[in-house]
Amino acid sequence: MSWTMPTVVGRYLEAGKSQFFPLSEAEINRATRAYLRVLDSYAIPTRGHVLVTSLASQVAYFMPLERALAERHLVISNADSSVFDAARVEMFARRFNVAAVLGVTSETLEGLASLGHDPAKVLAGRIVWATPAAFARLDPDVGFTLRRWAELGPAFGVECSVGDGLHVSSEDWSLEVLDGEIRVTSRLPRLLPFEGQPTGLFGTVDRTPCKCGSTDARVRLNQTPQVRR
Amino acid sequence: MNNQHSRAVDGRNKFWHEYVDTMSRQDLERLQESRLLRMLEQCYSGSPLLQEIWNKSGVRPSDIRNIADFKQRAPFMDKDQIREFRDRHNDPFAGLARATDPMLRMVTSTSGTTGDATPLTWSHRSAGETAYQRNYYGLGARSGDYLLHSTFTFRVGQRHTGPAEGGLIPIVLDHTPAEIPRIVEASLRFRPTVFVMLSSPLMIALEEYFEKTRIDPRDVFESYKVVIFGGEALGPRQRALAEQWGIELYEMMALGDISIAIECEMHDGCHPNEDLALIECLDPKGTASMADGEVGELVVTMLGDPLLPLIRFRTDDLMVVNRERCGCGRTQMRYKMVGRKSDQTMIKGRLVLPMDLRSAVEEEVESRAGLFQIIRDQEPMDTLRLRVGHNPAALRSSPPEFARRLKEKLEARLKVEVRIELVPDAELLKLGPPHKIPRVTRR
Numbered sequence: 122m123s124w125t126m127p128t129v130v131g132r133y134l135e136a137g138k139s140q141f142f143p144l145s146e147a148e149i150n151r152a153t154r155a156y157l158r159v160l161d162s163y164a165i166p167t168r169g170h171v172l173v174t175s176l177a178s179q180v181a182y183f184m185p186l187e188r189a190l191a192e193r194h195l196v197i198s199n200a201d202s203s204v205f206d207a208a209r210v211e212m213f214a215r216r217f218n219v220a221a222v223l224g225v226t227s228e229t230l231e232g233l234a235s236l237g238h239d240p241a242k243v244l245a246g247r248i249v250w251a252t253p254a255a256f257a258r259l260d261p262d263v264g265f266t267l268r269r270w271a272e273l274g275p276a277f278g279v280e281c282s283v284g285d286g287l288h289v290s291s292e293d294w295s296l297e298v299l300d301g302e303i304r305v306t307s308r309l310p311r312l313l314p315f316e317g318q319p320t321g322l323f324g325t326v327d328r329t330p331c332k333c334g335s336t337d338a339r340v341r342l343n344q345t346p347q348v349r350r
Numbered sequence: 351m352n353n354q355h356s357r358a359v360d361g362r363n364k365f366w367h368e369y370v371d372t373m374s375r376q377d378l379e380r381l382q383e384s385r386l387l388r389m390l391e392q393c394y395s396g397s398p399l400l401q402e403i404w405n406k407s408g409v410r411p412s413d414i415r416n417i418a419d420f421k422q423r424a425p426f427m428d429k430d431q432i433r434e435f436r437d438r439h440n441d442p443f444a445g446l447a448r449a450t451d452p453m454l455r456m457v458t459s460t461s462g463t464t465g466d467a468t469p470l471t472w473s474h475r476s477a478g479e480t481a482y483q484r485n486y487y488g489l490g491a492r493s494g495d496y497l498l499h500s501t502f503t504f505r506v507g508q509r510h511t512g513p514a515e516g517g518l519i520p521i522v523l524d525h526t527p528a529e530i531p532r533i534v535e536a537s538l539r540f541r542p543t544v545f546v547m548l549s550s551p552l553m554i555a556l557e558e559y560f561e562k563t564r565i566d567p568r569d570v571f572e573s574y575k576v577v578i579f580g581g582e583a584l585g586p587r588q589r590a591l592a593e594q595w596g597i598e599l600y601e602m603m604a605l606g607d608i609s610i611a612i613e614c615e616m617h618d619g620c621h622p623n624e625d626l627a628l629i630e631c632l633d634p635k636g637t638a639s640m641a642d643g644e645v646g647e648l649v650v651t652m653l654g655d656p657l658l659p660l661i662r663f664r665t666d667d668l669m670v671v672n673r674e675r676c677g678c679g680r681t682q683m684r685y686k687m688v689g690r691k692s693d694q695t696m697i698k699g700r701l702v703l704p705m706d707l708r709s710a711v712e713e714e715v716e717s718r719a720g721l722f723q724i725i726r727d728q729e730p731m732d733t734l735r736l737r738v739g740h741n742p743a744a745l746r747s748s749p750p751e752f753a754r755r756l757k758e759k760l761e762a763r764l765k766v767e768v769r770i771e772l773v774p775d776a777e778l779l780k781l782g783p784p785h786k787i788p789r790v791t792r793r
Contacts, residue, residue: 126494128514130521130540132532139532141521141539168450170457175503178529180522183508191455198457199507209459209504212466216442217457218449 127312131181133275136321142181142275143312148293151309152185152277153192155290155337160189162281162333163248163266169220171195172213174202174229182277186223195220200229207232214243221248224270227255241265250279253322253342269342273320275313276305278340283332286339296326296338303340364679366487366516370625371680375673378681382628383417385653390414393652393659396453399435399445400659403427420662421630421639426649428664429460429607432468447471447657454657458505460607470607470658475511477609477626477654483512484623485612486544488678489576489600493517496542500525500533500552518544527555534559534570541573547602549581553588554719560595567595578602578612583687583705585720587712603687605629606650606665608658611685616677619670619684626654629683630662631671634691642671645688666691668703693790696730697766704789707736710759716740716752721778724790725771733767734760737791739775 127143134140144152165171171190175183190197198217200209207229213219222244230240241263250270251259261267268280269287276294278287289296295306301323307315324342331339365371373381390411393400404410407425414420436444446469447454455474459467491497497513499520513520521536523529525547533556536542548556560567571577579588580602592599600613603620608627611620622629631646632639640646648667652660668688675681689703696702704724712720721739738756745752753770760768781787 127519129510130496130519130536132523141536143519168452168454170449173507175508176524177499177501177503177508177522178524180508180510180520184510187508194452196449196454196457197507198459199504201503206504209462209467212459212462213457216436216466216469218442 125312129180129184131184132178133181134272134321135274136319139178144181144184145312148311149185149188151290151293152182153188155288155293156186156189156279157192158335158337159279159281159288159333160193162283162335163221164282165193165195165220165248167194169195170198170217171221171223172198172200172210172217172219174200174206174210174222174224174226176202179224179272181275182272183224202226202229204228204232204235207238208236211236211238211243214247219247221250223248223250225249225251225255227252227258230255230258248282271322271340271342273303273322273340274305274318275307275315276320281331281333281335285331286327286341288331288335288337288339291328291337294338296340298324298326301343364488366484370623371484371488371682373681375681378624379417381625382653385625386417386420386628386651387411387414389651389653389656390420390661392656393661396448396451396656397446397659398439398441398448399432400427400661402435402445403431417628420628420651424662426637426662426664427660428666429468433466436469442469443471444469446659451657456507458507468607473655473657475655476506476658477623477652479506479509479512480626480654481605481609481611481623482546483516485610485621486513486518486546486576487516488614488621489544489612491516491518491544491576495519495544496521496540497544497546498523498533498536498540498542499546500529501547525549525552527551530555530559534565537570537573543573543575545571545574545577547578547580548588548599549579550585550588550720553591556595557591571595571597576600580610583708585705585712586709587718587720603685604667606648606660606663606667608650608652608660608663609654614676614678614680614684618676619672619686621676621678621680621682621684624682627651628653629671629685631669631685632664634668640671642673645670647691648685648687668694690789693724695724695726695734695790697734697764698730698732700764700766702734702764702766706764707760710763711738711756714752714756714759716744716746717756718744719775721775721787723778723788725793726790727792733769734764735769735771736760737771737773737778739778740772741775 128146131142132139133142200206233240245264248266270279278289297304303320303322304317327339394411432444453473456472458470497518497520500523510520577597579599584601602612611622628651630649634647648665648669669685671685673683711717717740723737725735757768
């Protein structure tokens, strides 16, 4: 494994279009640390079971997450975050004592509904990291710990247990807001550096420490309409 | 170590694990035996399901002293038993492992096209990951090469540890026709040497893409040393397409939920890495060993991961084995799949498998997606009832005329009476991805 060669090539979205995203071992390790800072704010028991839903092409965001989960000795299961694979999400949630479902998308919610399942019941009692679109479709007061997870162009943000904004690694990224849009600039050497990269997400940046103790900057997305059940 | 140096070192060996791939059968069996005896103890102590099966048969791991004992006394298990244990004990792990086992790292699952997916438990490294890495290397991929990786997430997650350890750089794309432009772009930009994996739906989508864009497939695929085909058996249509595109397809097959096996350059069967799995080819209706060259059921025993205690696991897959030394230099066996035991359909005393009709269906432009089902509403049957998918836009005649043409062709090849029900491809695709549509159905 090299620190100057890519370990993997994933993708990030630029104006909705996929762009190739090579990542070195150093970049993946830093992203793993960023996830660990957030994960440690949750009380997931050691050897707890976590279901990760993602698409293969999102490897840049989920490879570090899986490494972080493995480092905390959590048991991992996977499902595709597609309409088609929603049945697998439901199966894992129903049969296993899954503590957290991470990466829930609106496609998964749509798939669950099309199979006749109430997503709120499937996810009940878990920690749920949902994309902004899925977050908007879920009611946060129905018995699960609902937090946001989002791609911010090449960066990612995830809410800690406090749920007061998406933590974005301050080691890796500088954040700025231009015309309301969050933009990211890479701070440390990367195989593919970024300067003022638009993320397509609109909101504000809070650089004060979070109540969880993290000093990573937090992004608060503009309010998205809540769809109540 | 710079890239040039690592390539020079890599170039000395043909195989990832030279000794294991080329050891004598006698040495291999000695290795298998030592791993088997250790695996039996570990699996038995960690798996409530295995304890139940073995206790019921009155055999203990300590009763097994060698492979001959094992083949004579060890009880069988199958997927139905796994599911039944899960449901009876309300145990999500299906008795394969205990939730508290400190070695448990992952719970993966089968595709689940016929109901709830069956759980499969893994420790830190699956036998499949090891097998992939060895096969990539054996087929010529070397450190610094790009690997275009397009498979499903749910199978192995996002770890990609095998390629990384071999110095390969995966470019990870979704396994969907929507990714075709990206596959083409990645191929032209990174010039990968390995593509895992092409499937029938991806090849159909690529064919349409090349027709539409006039992009030269030979240019796109120029850099690939290895293109792996999986999901179902490789048919003549896919082989012909690959030839047009200038690529050499290597067939990949499942090894009974334990691992995978991939062809070598001789294209004479898949090598299953026998140090990771003990393989038996048995009478599908009994326990007798089938000779090499005869059709038998693949029965596998895990030798690589005690967290997946599949011991004498009857896979329902029908295989033909060849244990002669392979032209690639391996001494390990190779095998070909001929279908699924449960897919065998008896028509007026003649045994018909889905693979017997696949090429006839795929040869017609209207049904080139190869989507069809055998409708087995009773057994035995006098007539082969088929539901065949077609692309209405590709019809060259009326639907009844197309059905008649296909029926005559199938009857000439299979020598049985055929009745065809035509449905649009889209109807069959509601049942799952093309390679996962049940080939035999009751209605």
